[in-house]
Amino acid sequence: xxxxxxxxxxxxxxxxxxxxxxxxxxxxxxAVGRGELLVLVGPNGxxxxxxxxxxxxxxxxxxxxxxxxxxxLRSTPAGKRAIGVVSHQTLLYDDLxxxxxxxxxxxxxxxxxxxxxxxxxLDQVGLRTRGEEPLRRLSRGMVxxxxxxxxxxHDPSVILMxxxxxxLDRASVNQVCAILRRLLDGGAAVVASTHDPALVWSxxxxxxxxxxxxxxxxxxLINGDGLLARCEELVRG
Amino acid sequence: MADLLRPSVAIAAxxxxxxxxxxxxxxxxxxxAALVLVVFNFARDPASLSPVVLAPSVLWVTTTFAAMLTLxxxxxxERENEAGEALRLAxxxxxxxxxxxxxxxxxxxxxxxxxxLPLFVLFFNVDFGGVLLxxxxxxxxxxxxxxxxxxxxxxxxVRTRFAELMLPVLLLPFLIPPLIGAVQATTRILAHRPLSxxxxxxxxxxxxxxxFFTVCLLVFPSVSDE
Numbered sequence: 001x002x003x004x005x006x007x008x009x010x011x012x013x014x015x016x017x018x019x020x021x022x023x024x025x026x027x028x029x030x031a032v033g034r035g036e037l038l039v040l041v042g043p044n045g046x047x048x049x050x051x052x053x054x055x056x057x058x059x060x061x062x063x064x065x066x067x068x069x070x071x072x073l074r075s076t077p078a079g080k081r082a083i084g085v086v087s088h089q090t091l092l093y094d095d096l097x098x099x100x101x102x103x104x105x106x107x108x109x110x111x112x113x114x115x116x117x118x119x120x121x122l123d124q125v126g127l128r129t130r131g132e133e134p135l136r137r138l139s140r141g142m143v144x145x146x147x148x149x150x151x152x153x154h155d156p157s158v159i160l161m162x163x164x165x166x167x168l169d170r171a172s173v174n175q176v177c178a179i180l181r182r183l184l185d186g187g188a189a190v191v192a193s194t195h196d197p198a199l200v201w202s203x204x205x206x207x208x209x210x211x212x213x214x215x216x217x218x219x220x221l222i223n224g225d226g227l228l229a230r231c232e233e234l235v236r237g
Numbered sequence: 238m239a240d241l242l243r244p245s246v247a248i249a250a251x252x253x254x255x256x257x258x259x260x261x262x263x264x265x266x267x268x269x270a271a272l273v274l275v276v277f278n279f280a281r282d283p284a285s286l287s288p289v290v291l292a293p294s295v296l297w298v299t300t301t302f303a304a305m306l307t308l309x310x311x312x313x314x315e316r317e318n319e320a321g322e323a324l325r326l327a328x329x330x331x332x333x334x335x336x337x338x339x340x341x342x343x344x345x346x347x348x349x350x351x352x353x354l355p356l357f358v359l360f361f362n363v364d365f366g367g368v369l370l371x372x373x374x375x376x377x378x379x380x381x382x383x384x385x386x387x388x389x390x391x392x393x394x395v396r397t398r399f400a401e402l403m404l405p406v407l408l409l410p411f412l413i414p415p416l417i418g419a420v421q422a423t424t425r426i427l428a429h430r431p432l433s434x435x436x437x438x439x440x441x442x443x444x445x446x447x448x449f450f451t452v453c454l455l456v457f458p459s460v461s462d463e
Contacts, residue, residue, distance in 0.1 A: 057325075058326065060462075060463060080327065080328040092323075093317065094317060094318065095255045096254065108329055109327060
């Protein structure tokens with residue numbers, strides 16, 4: 001059972017997920033507080049994406065509960081409003097421009113001053129000048145940055161990221177890390193799943209290694225450097 | 238109500254903008270409809286069968302299958318980059334998604350009808366004098382229910398591996414009542430029969446619209462869930 005911290009805004013309580021007879025997650029607990037980043041690692045098929053989908057409310061847990069800001073995730077729209085997701089896929093429409101995609105998101109979330117927010121979000125990911133081009137004309141890395149802008153447009157308090165650095169060059173990775181730093185300083189709780197934990201290790205406050213659907217390690221990062229090597233060792237098996 | 242309509246209109250407008258850019262569904266549906274009308278026009282023997290007898294069936298077979306092409310596209314859009322997940326993440330009711338898709342499909346099928354109707358007049362040489370408004374009324378009445386069922390079926394079919402094949406299989410059995418009603422009403426309109434002869438079929442279409450729109454709206458949240 002993970003240590004609970006003050007100001008916890010994202011909790012997973014005894015989460016379990018089965019697909020038919022196969023159990024993908026077993027008794028997974030987690031608690032992420034304001035300004036904390038859980039670095040989620042694990043080998044392929046360990047259940048990282050399933051865990052993120054449970055935390056996002058996209059998949060129902062077979063057992064257990066996800067609580068956001070103290071409420072059951074699926075009980076109120078406020079829970080959904082508090083969550084921003086960067087997925088494997090971009091969740092964007094290739095035939096629309098970056099601006100149109102973000103405007104559409106703003107309408108879904110009922111955000112006031114949508115134009116200003118969209119411009120600010122595009123500025124944040126360094127794509128203001130490419131905002132009027134259809135996504136299919138942008139590179140994979142640029143589209144990934146638009147996907148990050150989409151996830152952050154409604155100022156969520158919880159950000160869930162599944163392999164956020166896929167397709168990004170070093171400069172873009174640094175840019176995303178700078179955004180994450182700002183979000184953490186602003187009190188957001190972040191869970192980032194990655195195959196390369198070193199990229200976000202300096203920002204992380206909790207390390208979680210999933211192996212075969214269970215925590216093989218769930219620990220606060222106090223002396224982070226030694227733990228990174230141990231995490232990588234656990235992932236390699 | 239505004240919480241339902243605001244995202245619905247946004248979803249419909251987004252679908253329309255994407256379709257306007259790609260023209261995938263509308264172009265294929267209108268070309269298909271034109272080809273079917275051409276084939277029927279040359280396949281029939283004008284001496285043995287009056288256009289008024291054949292025309293209603295041809296009109297409805299053509300528009301129904303053309304509409305299916307546009308309905309197929311409705312939720313396929315959301316499969317690209319898993320964009321549909323963003324709809325599920327948003328703090329909106331699943332009914333808003335259904336309404337948005339329904340409005341977009343109504344508009345798409347309306348555009349297909351607008352193209353089909355003049356071609357139909359051209360090929361079948363049917364006398365539309367004084368009956369055009371009535372015919373448009375029947376088309377609208379039939380479309381309201383048919384597209385509700387089509388939107389729900391499209392949402393179900395897209396979750397299968399063979400979405401394009403599944404849609405007709407799921408949809409066609411539910412289309413039998415409105416198709417019969419629409420063909421019968423259209424036959425009477427084109428034959429300039431009095432309104433009293435149509436009322437039974439119009440009532441059937443109206444009842445179908447109310448029942449199936451309500452059922453689809455209620456069922457959609459469980460269809461759209463994981």
